[in-house]
Structure formats: structure tokens, C-alpha cells
Amino acid sequence: MVSLLKYTKKYRKEVILGPIFKFLEAVFELLLPIYMARLIDNGIAKNDPNYVIKTAATMIIMSVIGLICVMICQYYASIASQGFGTELRNQLMKKINTLSHKELNDFGTATLITRMTSDINQLQLALAMLIRLVIRAPFLSIGSVVMAFYINPKMALVFVFSLPVFCLILFFMMKKTVPLYKKVQEKLDHLNQVIQENLSGVRVIRAFAQKDKERHKMADTSDDLAKAYTRVANISALLNPATTFIMNVSIVALLYFGGINVNTGAMGQGEVLALINYLIQMLLALIVVSNLVVIFTRASASAGRVNEVFHTNVSIHDQGQLALAPSSLNRLNFQDVSFRYSDKSGLALENISFSLEKGEMLGIIGPTGSGKSTLTQLIPRFYDVSTGSVNVLGHNVKNYGLDDLRNKIGVVPQTSVLFTGTIRDNLQWGKPDATDEDCWQALRTSQSYEFVKDLTEQLDTPVMESGKNFSGGQRQRLTIARALIKKPAFLILDDSLSALDYQTDLELRQALQRDLTDTSLIIVSQRVSSVQQAAKILVLEDGKQVGLGTHDHLMAHSDVYQEIVASQQEKEEA
């Protein structure tokens, strides 16, 4: 947790001054019962109105100054904790953005969201409490005992007896609740994951009539969390009656022995009242200390989860070299590439070798799960090869700066992702300085010109969350326009023509070859018709390269390719 304190650097003044002001307030709070005792014993009992007024005025002034100190401290605490949370969230997001696909897969989206929100909130709360209470609460509890000894050492023995019993109760309470709080956090994580899946997959859930099943799953997960919370709450609820009991027994003891002392004239009535005040102050401060321990334990679990992200080693290292000069060698070259997603999993790709020239088109085809998407993800280094090498414009991809490499490549993934904003905003992701003419040209090539032209706001048409105000085919074409607007050296279409009808699919491929003459095109498709015209078609099966060549060559030499063609012809005839 300490390592995260570096994110409070900008708020050093608030973090230092906040507790100092709170400490001043605690000093006044500790002095007030003494003044009250004097007011009663020297002012009221001796019928001295001047003394009463002077002491009461001093008490009021002390209270007002105390109040101002509290307000300043609260102000500093909220500035520092909110600023710290924002800084931490920004830095964590920055780190998440550096993670490669492997680490993102390992974590999963749900837990990253929980870490960015609930865990950071917990840390913010801990910092606010640190500033507000971490000096005040122990100071008040120790100070109260000291003041009790100052008033009457014999009577202070009541404090000495009640203190260990009270601490023992707090200790057992915390021993039980702290591990449970950790469980609560895990259950919250799971609930977030279920909620996220339910919300993002709501259409699929409805389409498969799985509403009831998902509702039960959600209810079970919610119940789990509620049960875990209830267990903690039930144990914590015992704290109040137990502490009140000890407090009341101690007050009775103070009143009993205090009464005897007052009768013998050894103590004033005001002093007895002051002792009761100190006792309450001490016990309340101890409750605060126990709450602080719970807050810090939860925060420490949260800090562990946040630090886990910060300390994750990124598997893709950005060599950070300047742009490499293109060489005259092959534009794209896979040399005996094998790849596995993790040490425990089998090979997703095995000994893949091929090359592609400027302006050429490569088609990749194969049964589902044969490694087509995996292969395309090695080109922009979303993953690094396990053995072999991937070379782009004559250089190993590992020798490029990541941004430089990825700027050369336009990727259109299987699922079209659009962002809220306008059509123009989305296209400018591909090229920030794209003019309207650039946008229209990209839309023409991607066969989106007609439907965007018909929209009343054209390029300024708003894009709703995930582009849900466009059809699947329209979304695909807009994502293609976004990828090709920067005229990349490579354009990878990973099954991104699947939502288009055959005619649009054909026109789009023709337009790409006509308008992007320098771009090498890599098309992953399940449809033979989408790759048939390619200069080279790579056939994959179970991660292995089982064919490479033109359509005619493969028809003559590749059994797998022939089977794919035959099965698609059957479907068309059926």
C-alpha cells in the first residue's frame, strides 16, 4: 500500500497539514472536559458567575477553533483523496494500455473494471481516513487515559481495567471480520463479471431464450455477495452492544467510586463528570481505531489488486526504435512461425512460412479454430511468436517501435467496434488530420458512401454506444473505412466481410484493390468466394499450414481446400 502513496505527491501539503489541523482539534477536545470540571467545581459550586462566564467563553472559543480546524482538515482530506484517486486511476489506465493481449486475457475485463473503480474507491477512502483520523483517534484514546490520571490516579484504574477488555473484544471482532471483507471483495468481483456479461450479451440472452437461466445466475451471485456481507455485518453488529455494555459498566463504576470521593470531599462533581467524558472519548476513539483497521485491511487487499496490475510484466516489449527504413525485401514474411497462447496450452500455430509482396492479396481460409485470427494478430505484435519470426518490410516486427509498426497496419477485427462520437470522429481514429475529402474517399472504397450520404447529418451523424444505431454490415464497412483511411502498408480484414451480401463483398474487394494499390491485403474468410482471387491463399487446419498457392493450384493439390470448396458448393446448391 505504501508504494501507492507516491501518487499523493501533488497533494503533499494537504496530506501533511490535514492531520496537523485534526491534531489541534483533538487537543481542544481533550482539554474541554477539564474546563468543564473547573466550571462546575470552581464556578457553579462556589457561586462565582464571573468564573463561569470566563470559562464558558474559553470553552466556546476552543470549540469554534476546533470546528474551524475540522473543516480545514476535511477540506484537505477530500482534495488529497480525490486527487490521489484520479491520479491513481489515470496511471492504472496508462498501465493497462501497455498490457499486451495476453495479459488482458489473463486478467479479464470485469476484474480490471473492479480494480479501476471499487478498489481505487477503497484506497481513496483509506487516504481520507488516514488524514482525518490516523493521528486523532490514537491520540484521543491515549490522551483520555493520561487526563484521567491527571484528574485522579485512583479513579483512572477504572480506565485501566476497561481498556484491555475493550481491546480484546475489538481484536476478536477484527480477527473474524477482516478475512470476510476480503471474501466480500472477491464476490463483488464475480458479480461485476456476471453483470458485464449479461449487459453486453443481452441480445444473445434474449435470442436464446436464456433470460430465466441468466436471471437465476445473477440472483445466485447477488445472494452470494449479500450472504458474505450479512455475515460480516452480523459480526460487526455485535460490536455496538458489547462496547456499550462495557462503557455503561465503567460509567457505573466511575459514578459509584466518584460518589464516594465526592462525599468525602476528595473530588469535585465536575471532576467525576470529566472522567465520564474521558472514558466515553477513549472508548469511542478505540472504536474508530478498530474501524480504521478494517478500512486499512480492505484497502491493503485493494492495493494488492491494483499493484498486481502495476507489477505485471508486459510480454510485448516496445523496442522504441525510430521508424525503420523500408527494405526492398518481402513486404510480409513468416519464417517457420509457431505460437502458443500460454506455456500450458498446445500450439495454436505450427511452422507457418509464407511471404507476400507489395499490393498483393493473401487469403487465409480454414475451419473454425484453425488459427486464422491468431496468425493475423502476430503481424501488429498483439502477441509475440513462440519460435520463428515475422518480418514486415524487411525487418523483424520486434525491431520496430510498436506505434511505428502498428501505424503501418490497418486492422479490422472480427467484431466491429465503433466508439461514441460522430462518423467523422470514428474515421479520424485512423488518421487524426483526415479531411472531409479523405473521409468520403475512405467511405467510397469501403462501400459506405451511399448509406452515409443518405443520412441527414452525413459525416456528423452521431454514433451511439458500440455503433448500435447502424446495422452489422454498415458497422463492418465503417470499421473498414477507419482502417484504410490512413492508407496502411497492410490491411488485415479478419472475417470482417461476413455481414455483407456477396455482391457488396465483391465490390468492396474490387474497390480495395483498385484504390489501395500499394497496400498488401490480408483477408481472413470462411467464404471461398472472398479469397478466390487472391495472389496467394493460405489454408490452415489445426494450426498447421496445409496449403499455399492460388485457387487453381490449391484445387489441384490441397485436399482440405477442395473439401472447403465442395462443402460450400453443396450449401449453395441446397
Ligand SMILES: Nc1ncnc2c1ncn2[C@@H]1O[C@H](COP(=O)(O)OP(=O)(O)OP(=O)(O)O)[C@@H](O)[C@H]1O
Ligand atoms: N485468447 C486466447 N487464449 C487462448 N487460446 C486462444 C485464444 N484465442 C484463440 N485461442 C485458441 O487458438 C486456436 C485458434 O483460434 P483462432 O481464433 O485463431 O481460430 P480461427 O481460425 O480464427 O477461428 P474462427 O474462424 O472461428 O474465428 C483455437 O484453438 C482457440 O481456442
